Amino acid sequence: MTRLIKAPALKFLLLVGAAATVLAACNRKEEEAAAPPPAIPAGPAGAAAPNHPLAYESKNSFANVKLTLPDAVKGQPELHKAVYDASVKDLQTFVEGAQADRTEAGGDGGMPPYERVIEYGTAVQTGKLFGLSGTSYEFTGGAHGNPAYLAVLWDKALKRRIDLNALLKPGADRGALERLLCAAVNAEKKVRDPQAETLTLGPPKDGAYWSCPALSETVVGLAPSTTPGKAGGLTFLIGPYVVGPYAEGGYEIDLPQSAIRALLNPAYADEFAGAPPKREG
Template identity: 50%
Template sequence: MSVPAPIRLMILSAAVLATLSACNRDDEKAGAPASTATGAVVATAPATPLSYESKTPYAEVELTLDPAITAYPDLHAQLYQTAVRELNQFNEGAQADRTEAGGDAGQAAYSRTIALVPAAETQRLFALKHDVYEFTGGAHGNGVSTGILWDKTARRQIRPTDLFRAGADLKAMNTALCAAINAEKRTRGEGVEPVTADGDLWACPDASATPFTLAPGANGKAGGLLFLVGPYVVGPYVEGSYEVVVPTAAFAPLLAPDYTGEFG
């Protein structure tokens, strides 16, 4: 049984994040990023590339990493190695699909692109947005975004849920998330329907099951959480994805003590 493309993308993205977390356990003793005499972190010449590209008759894949990531060599190496491995697996899968289908005459090559860009940075946390776009035939491709959080003090990736107290109910953010989505929907013109908690076809998403990263703020603090809502989640494909901010006030009581000071 085939898996719908949006669901497959979410599964693959979750697998990437799990792989990165596993890498942390092996790399925690790696060196710290270079610093100036004042202690400020500076980017160093990367030993790991910032891009990767491969083209075959079956698939085209590409990876780009923002240069700011080079300030954290451990993270940089993990992201690059994991993404390249994933893209090579995609290439192999594309070849297998075409072979099983009896050839690729008249079909466009599969494609998959991965882009990693900074979202926000605080004194302790470096937050990224992990964007994936995939085409495997059909009328159009599909994209999904997830968040990556790097604890600069511990020099390791943390899970998004690590920001919160043990047992914190992230569903407490559901109302604020739904309001933020509907506010964005109102900017997209006529015909874009709002969502409700008990919607029939499209409904407000569960905050605890929605990817997020940090939203930029002021004075070295995060301004909230940037929720990354993919196509088909709160509306038809034509609406695209939604990136909306839930302000700190909506979840401040849920934060773990180690990370309370990272939000303004």
């Protein structure tokens, strides 16, 4: 149902023992807050040129960076330009930082170039909505690279970015949505490991290392649907270290529209129908 994915800039060693696990989790969350994914403008960005690129790549002795966008984004030129421009700016800043970092260190010490890859995958599109999700991956040394999720929700008519709050009706019980998500996370953890501890909302309790994520800790995208032209629900993308150790990977949790329909904003409720297809793996 879920797969390991890719992440923002952070340096971590493999977790060793319970104390190291707790420390890594805390550090991870702090560094994620300090190095967010590229910010996509919320409002109109101006029409993109017909040949606006779907890819960008740059390589030198300091860093290798790459951006990939799906062909479907060309149908939303304002979004296309906004995502491309913000991502390229992010990658160029990363290259500049890599050069400064490694020059200051007096050389690369035989280490390969730093790496940052931003890759948006297949889009989910309805009459009013366009959902774009993907991953980022960054390596700046250490035991492994660091993955993270990315997602953009776009109102096609308004030509602007929206967020989860816009999809929920005013006064919607966000706690109910967090409980649904928590139950789904626990179900997936049991699939991966039948002996996995059961997580709860709020701070970890009774010596536990992890807890269920708050909505603010998740990246939210549109789930594909078995009904063409509709979204099957919402996909909650949870990176490593949020609900488990790095080795456990990230989580892609689909909450079907049938389970959350009572919480949806009437302005968007008709964009949802069917169910998310079963994930492979």
